[in-house]
Amino acid sequence: MTPARDxxxxxxxxxxxxxxxxxxxxxxxxxxxxxLIEEYRHRLLRGSSHRPAVFWYLRQVAGFxxxxxxxxxxxxAAAVALRDIVDTFVPVVPGxxxxxxxxxxxxxxxxxxxxxxxxxxALKSGKISTGLFVALASHVVxxxxxxxxxxVLFFSVIARNLAALEEFQLSGGWGxxxxxxxxxxxxxxxxxxxxxxxxxxxxxxLTGRLT
Amino acid sequence: MADTLGTFxxxxxxxxxxxxxxxxxRRILIDVQERLGRELASGAVYxxxxxxxxxxxxxxxxxxxxxxxxxxxxxxxxxxxxxxxxLNESRKTAERIWRGLAWPLKGRx
Numbered sequence: 001m002t003p004a005r006d007x008x009x010x011x012x013x014x015x016x017x018x019x020x021x022x023x024x025x026x027x028x029x030x031x032x033x034x035x036l037i038e039e040y041r042h043r044l045l046r047g048s049s050h051r052p053a054v055f056w057y058l059r060q061v062a063g064f065x066x067x068x069x070x071x072x073x074x075x076x077a078a079a080v081a082l083r084d085i086v087d088t089f090v091p092v093v094p095g096x097x098x099x100x101x102x103x104x105x106x107x108x109x110x111x112x113x114x115x116x117x118x119x120x121x122a123l124k125s126g127k128i129s130t131g132l133f134v135a136l137a138s139h140v141v142x143x144x145x146x147x148x149x150x151x152v153l154f155f156s157v158i159a160r161n162l163a164a165l166e167e168f169q170l171s172g173g174w175g176x177x178x179x180x181x182x183x184x185x186x187x188x189x190x191x192x193x194x195x196x197x198x199x200x201x202x203x204x205x206l207t208g209r210l211t
Numbered sequence: 212m213a214d215t216l217g218t219f220x221x222x223x224x225x226x227x228x229x230x231x232x233x234x235x236x237r238r239i240l241i242d243v244q245e246r247l248g249r250e251l252a253s254g255a256v257y258x259x260x261x262x263x264x265x266x267x268x269x270x271x272x273x274x275x276x277x278x279x280x281x282x283x284x285x286x287x288x289x290x291x292x293x294x295x296x297x298l299n300e301s302r303k304t305a306e307r308i309w310r311g312l313a314w315p316l317k318g319r320x
Contacts, residue, residue, distance in 0.1 A: 032257055034276050034283025035237040039253075041279055063252040 012040050013054060016061040022133050023068040026126035036060055068130070069137045072117040076142025079109045081149040088153050091167055114139070114188050118195025123203050131196025132189060139188045143181040150177055216301045222246055223259045224298050227269060227288045235274075235285040236260070260288060268294035 011017075017033070024032055036057065043053035083106050092099055117138050118131035125131075158164045172180075216224070226242035227234045240256045263269045269288045276283040290298070 028257065028261070028286065030276075030283045031236060031273065031286035032253075034280035034285065035235070035240070036253065037283065038277075038280040039237050039240075060253045063254040067254050067258065 010041055010044060012037060012057045016058055019133075020061045020064055022127070022129055023064050023125070025124055065137070068121065069134050069141065072113060072120075072134060072138035073142045073145065075113045076110075076138050077145035077149070079106065079113065080143060080146035084146065084150045084153055087171070088157055088164065091164070110184075111191060114191035115195040118192035118197075119199040120195075122196035122199030126200065126203055128193065128196040128200055131199060132192045135188055135192030135195070136185070139181065139184070147177050215304070216297055219243075219255070220259055220263060221298065221301055223256060223263065224268065224290060224294055227290055227294075228298070232287070234289065235287045239288065263294070264288075266293075267291055268297055 017037075020033055020036065021029055040053050040057045043056060044050050047053060083102065086102065092102070114135045117135035118128075120131075121134035122128055122131035154168070158168050222243045223239060226239045226246065230238050230242060236253075236257065239260070240251065240253050243256060244251050260269065260271075264271060268291060270291055271286045271288045273284045273286055276285055
């Protein structure tokens with residue numbers, strides 16, 4: 001008697017599937033995720049190993065996620081990197097309100113970016129969860145990009161200049177580059193949810209019909 | 212005058228035309244991949260389909276799913292009259308551009 005084939009490999013990776021459904025708009029969520037499941041299973045049945053099919057599915061999901069987050073990731077990375085570049089090449093003259101203008105720029109640009117991320121993503125998808133995910137993912141990936149830019153700046157400019165190195169250590173150094181983004185996560189989430197709620201409210205009614 | 216169609220948009224529209232009643236997302240993706248001769252990110256095809264629908268060049272209808280896709284609905288696409296006009300226009304433009312030149316091109320320009 002032939003043992004029944006384990007049904008598990010016929011299911012695409014659960015986390016990837018959940019990510020895909022998070023970023024897809026309500027109108028196309030079911031049809032697009034269905035298409036991908038159908039093609040995934042077709043590839044599984046065609047091949048001897050399930051790894052290429054899983055890899056294909058993961059690549060497709062990564063593509064959808066990247067399409068959803070790239071613009072706000074670029075905004076986050078640009079705002080943080082710009083601040084690092086200005087701090088490196090135009091150091092602050094010590095004084096009572098020395099950092100006020102720069103802090104205000106960083107704070108308000110972040111508020112605008114995360115509110116917009118939540119708003120635009122929910123407006124496109126019809127889901128508050130998409131707004132939250134897009135803002136948080138843009139925050140994480142944008143900061144990783146900015147930290148990479150910061151590393152280039154550090155090794156090419158700051159590490160070669162004692163005064164700049166001291167200024168860098170005094171302003172928090174590498175510890176701050178990692179800890180501030182983590183501390184900001186709850187604030188990013190709140191801003192994203194506020195933006196997403198507005199986006200969801202102003203969205204057009206659902207389209208598409210079942211024939 | 213209608214918007215100019217890009218090569219990718221033309222490939223998607225022609226795939227819908229060719230597939231007829233079988234033109235749903237996955238089949239369109241496969242057809243476009245075969246015609247362009249390379250593997251594509253499916254997100255690119257769905258983004259193009261959304262754009263073409265927003266422009267009024269295609270319209271879509273949902274149909275019940277099958278067990279191979281866990282019963283998830285299929286979205287079938289068909290060209291609108293504007294879509295057919297846009298494809299005709301693109302073909303005519305390409306022919307005007309190439310008129311008078313022997314194909315394939317030979318030697319250095």
